[in-house]
Amino acid sequence: MTQIIAPEKVNLTFAPNQSDNFKSGVMAEFSQETLAMTKRLFIQLQRRPSTLIAGIIQPFMWLVLFGALFYNAPKGLFGNELNYAQFLAPGIIIFTAFSGALNAGLPVMFDREFGFLNRLLVAPLSTRYSIVAASTIYIIALTFIQTAVIVIASAFLGAGWPSLAGLGAIALIVFLIVLAVTALSLGLAFALPGHIELIAVIFVTNLPLLFASTALAPLNFMAGWLQIIASLNPLTYAIEPIRYLYLHSDWSINSVVMETPWGEFSFGNVLLILLAFAALILLTIQPLLKKRFA
Amino acid sequence: MTVAVSIKNLQKRYGNTEAVKNVSFSVNSGEIFGLLGPNGAGKTTTIRCLTTLAKPDAGEIMISGISAIANPRLARQKIGYVAQEVALDKMLTGREMLQLQADLYHLKPKFAQPRIEQLINALGLQEYADNKTGTYSGGIRKRLDLAAGLLHQPEVLVLDEPSVGLDIESRFIFWDFLRELKKAGTTVLITSHYLEEIDALADRLAIIDQGIIISEGSPNELKDKIGGDRITLRIREFTSENEANNAKNLLVSLPFVTEVIINKAQGNSLNLVVTQGNNLSKIETSLTSLNLPIFSMSQSRPSLDDVYLAATGRTLIDAELAAAGSRDLKAEKKQQMK
Numbered sequence: 001m002t003q004i005i006a007p008e009k010v011n012l013t014f015a016p017n018q019s020d021n022f023k024s025g026v027m028a029e030f031s032q033e034t035l036a037m038t039k040r041l042f043i044q045l046q047r048r049p050s051t052l053i054a055g056i057i058q059p060f061m062w063l064v065l066f067g068a069l070f071y072n073a074p075k076g077l078f079g080n081e082l083n084y085a086q087f088l089a090p091g092i093i094i095f096t097a098f099s100g101a102l103n104a105g106l107p108v109m110f111d112r113e114f115g116f117l118n119r120l121l122v123a124p125l126s127t128r129y130s131i132v133a134a135s136t137i138y139i140i141a142l143t144f145i146q147t148a149v150i151v152i153a154s155a156f157l158g159a160g161w162p163s164l165a166g167l168g169a170i171a172l173i174v175f176l177i178v179l180a181v182t183a184l185s186l187g188l189a190f191a192l193p194g195h196i197e198l199i200a201v202i203f204v205t206n207l208p209l210l211f212a213s214t215a216l217a218p219l220n221f222m223a224g225w226l227q228i229i230a231s232l233n234p235l236t237y238a239i240e241p242i243r244y245l246y247l248h249s250d251w252s253i254n255s256v257v258m259e260t261p262w263g264e265f266s267f268g269n270v271l272l273i274l275l276a277f278a279a280l281i282l283l284t285i286q287p288l289l290k291k292r293f294a
Numbered sequence: 295m296t297v298a299v300s301i302k303n304l305q306k307r308y309g310n311t312e313a314v315k316n317v318s319f320s321v322n323s324g325e326i327f328g329l330l331g332p333n334g335a336g337k338t339t340t341i342r343c344l345t346t347l348a349k350p351d352a353g354e355i356m357i358s359g360i361s362a363i364a365n366p367r368l369a370r371q372k373i374g375y376v377a378q379e380v381a382l383d384k385m386l387t388g389r390e391m392l393q394l395q396a397d398l399y400h401l402k403p404k405f406a407q408p409r410i411e412q413l414i415n416a417l418g419l420q421e422y423a424d425n426k427t428g429t430y431s432g433g434i435r436k437r438l439d440l441a442a443g444l445l446h447q448p449e450v451l452v453l454d455e456p457s458v459g460l461d462i463e464s465r466f467i468f469w470d471f472l473r474e475l476k477k478a479g480t481t482v483l484i485t486s487h488y489l490e491e492i493d494a495l496a497d498r499l500a501i502i503d504q505g506i507i508i509s510e511g512s513p514n515e516l517k518d519k520i521g522g523d524r525i526t527l528r529i530r531e532f533t534s535e536n537e538a539n540n541a542k543n544l545l546v547s548l549p550f551v552t553e554v555i556i557n558k559a560q561g562n563s564l565n566l567v568v569t570q571g572n573n574l575s576k577i578e579t580s581l582t583s584l585n586l587p588i589f590s591m592s593q594s595r596p597s598l599d600d601v602y603l604a605a606t607g608r609t610l611i612d613a614e615l616a617a618a619g620s621r622d623l624k625a626e627k628k629q630q631m632k
Contacts, residue, residue: 021405022446029400036397044385047426112631115381119442122345123398124370193628 029126037120037134041107045142052142056149059096063088063150063157066216078218089154090242091215094235096150097143097174098209101181102202104139105189109198112189121293128293132186139182140175147174159246166245169267173274177238180278187285190292214239219260231260234277237270296323297356298450298481299344304353306339308629313339315505317353321450321483321498326476328496329485330598332613336505337485338378339629341454344483345375348629358449371399374448378455380439384428388419388438391427392445399446406445413441417471433464440471450481457491469495489598489610501602503613508605517596520604522552524596525566525573528589529581537586538562544580568593 023032045052063085070084078087108131111117120131147170155161162170185202192198210216212226213235219227230236240258244251244267251257253268265273299321306314314336321327329337342348344355346366355362355369362369382391389410396406414423417437422430427438436456443451453472457465472482472495486492492499493513500510509516529537535556541564542554553567566577574593581588602610 021402023400023402032397032400036394040383040386040390040394043390044383047385115377115379116383117631118347118377119381119395120398121347122370122373122375123395124367124400125398126400194631 026126030130033123033125034130034133034137037131038137041134041138042141044107045138052145055096055100055142055146058099059092059146059150060153062092062095063153066092067157083158085154085158086160086246087218087243088216089150089157089159090239090246091213092154093147093150093170093174093242094177094213094238095210095215096146097178097238098181098235099206100143100146101139101178102185102206104135104182105185105187105198106195106202108135108186108189109192109195113195129289132183132289135186136179136182140178143174143178144171147171162242162245163249166249166251169245170242172271173238173242176271176274176278177234180234180274180281183278183281183285187281187288190285191288209233209235214243227261231262234274237265237273237277240265241267241270297321298323298358299327299483300354300356301340301344302354304340304343304355305351306343306348307351308339308625311625312505313629314343314350317502317505317507319500319507319510321481323449323481324476324479325497326472326482326484326495328492328499329483329502330487330489330492330496330499330602331485331502332487332610332617334617335487335502335613337487337502338454339505340502341452341483341485342629345373345452346370371446372449374443374446374451376436376439376443376451376453376456378458380435382427382430382435382438384426387426388423388430388441389414391438392442395442395445401446409445409447410441413444417441418467432459433461433467436460436464436468440468444475444480448480450483451475453482453484455485455487457486457488465491487610487614489602493598499598501598501605503602503606509601513598516598516601520596520601521570522567522596523570523573523593524600525564525568525577525591525593527564527566527577527591528561529564529586530589531561533562533589535562538564540584541581541586544584545577548576548580550576 023029066088067085073084078084108117111120117131121128125131151162151167151170188198188201192201212229213233214230215235219230222230236258244255244257248255251267253266255267256264257267257270258265297320301320302318304314304317305312317336317340319327319329329340331337339348343350343353344357344362346362346369350363357369357372360368360372383394386394392410392413393406396410401409414420417440419434419437419441422434422438427435430438436459440453440456443453456468460468469491472484476482484492484495496513498510498512499516500507501516502508509519511519527541529541533541538556542556545551545554545564545566550569550571550573551566552569555565557563557565572593574591577591578588599610602613606613608616
């Protein structure tokens with residue numbers, strides 16, 4: 001290795017008063033740093049697309065396998081004139097978004113472990129929340145790609161299409177649940193000691209929350225105690241309105257989209273509940289992030 | 295002369311470990327300042343406090359008049375930091391890493407682009423810049439990290455153990471580059487447990503041991519302060535203990551010899567502290583009287599290791615070995631994880 005550094009009399013100087021080389025203003029700085037960190041995550045995805053590919057194959061397999069599992073279920077079991085593909089699609093959409101968001105903390109955890117996070121922390125970021133913002137933007141974009149693929153695949157598997165407004169509403173619901181769960185995962189990524197612990201939490205949360213929701217079976221199939229748990233599960237509040245959208249072309253903010261042991265919920269109600277859930281988690285992780293970022 | 299970095303009475307503990315007990319030193323603008331000490335002495339903790347990665351328990355850190363504790367964001371703008379362990383994103387190319395770094399420091403694109411090219415050229419990274427950093431050797435990684443640390447034209451460049459993991463050739467290239475930087479006006483703060491690195495580079499240095507600064511000054515000042523010359527004498531390539539003791543007893547009685555130590559690790563060679571002047575021939579004569587031969591003998595001015603020895607009672611290498619046995623690498627890793 002005879003690499004000669006030839007300082008071609010480049011300007012290595014610290015030249016004072018060159019502030020015009022820097023952007024100024026909190027918004028300009030925030031968007032520059034957030035965009036740069038988001039771009040990094042997308043470059044990683046582009047060069048290492050296995051997570052995205054697996055993230056699309058897995059829900060697709062859920063659709064096909066669960067669809068086949070209940071293929072010969074008596075007609076009308078899941079509701080009048082409803083085939084299981086139609087029933088299943090909303091469950092898989094939310095479950096996929098949920099799983100993806102739950103994993104959001106992993107890259108941040110690895111950045112912590114490999115010391116890359118320190119590179120971000122010694123930089124004069126306008127706010128360190130831009131690190132969280134970049135991860136959130138990335139995961140939301142990724143989930144939207146996955147959701148779009150599942151919606152298309154479900155349509156071919158017999159679930160049909162929701163209306164255009166319905167698709168918009170699905171996007172909103174997916175956004176809210178992803179925002180909440182991503183925040184939770186990022187909070188854990190800063191709170192837990194290492195990736196082993198984070199993966200353990202992901203493991204014990206992921207599938208149990210799927211089975212304790214109405215993703216695979218309606219409430220009235222379940223044991224009484226599970227009905228209560230499923231009616232408390234935020235995933236249920238995301239799945240049921242989407243299921244309603246798949247089955248009803250005429251819907252409004254006042255349509256009753258789900259029934260629980262403690263009453264009926266309208267479309268507007270569930271949106272508020274999801275919003276409250278996201279707000280609650282965002283507030284909960286504040287002290288965790290503050291402690292790390294102080 | 296203006297002061298670029300001033301650290302006063304810095305203290306930092308992790309759990310029960312007092313990583314930094316009392317550290318004070320100041321770095322003048324435009325100089326290369328070395329922080330020398332064995333592994334585990336508190337160098338990295340001091341640097342972590344300086345770069346705002348860790349919050350000190352007590353003390354004051356000023357960077358160009360800005361408090362790193364009260365005003366960490368402004369302090370971060372003044373510092374370029376090259377960490378001991380280079381953390382690069384292996385999926386990004388070198389150029390992409392620099393671009394990311396430029397955005398994190400809010401450089402305007404019209405300034406960032408030429409600046410990135412400039413540093414790629416200055417550090418001889420042209421043929422690597424568009425490869426993924428995952429393919430880089432240790433030396434190239436370090437150079438890229440140095441380029442990243444210099445992008446925003448920091449007033450103070452902070453390097454934590456830059457030579458660890460570098461091949462000899464890259465190390466010399468690195469040293470030359472740091473000297474060029476200094477000529478161009480950048481203040482450089484470098485930590486190292488390599489004596490020769492600090493001796494070769496630093497205008498001034500502080501020696502840190504067990505979380506405390508034990509001396510500060512220019513290499514020559516520190517060496518002059520302990521005074522005398524050093525003679526290393528080998529009677530045979532491997533001398534018996536008996537012979538070494540006989541020689542020692544003879545040599546301590548000579549008027550110009552102040553101290554004789556038998557170095558068992560070096561085949562019972564003898565380390566003498568003597569007054570300045572030409573003493574070798576007198577020693578030769580004395581040894582002949584005992585019929586002892588001379589395998590090798592050399593006289594030198596005191597080294598920084600002698601300075602360290604005089605202050606702590608042990609050599610830097612001994613301190614290294616002692617520290618290596620008692621270090622808790624797991625706990626250290628934890629401290630580094632934010």
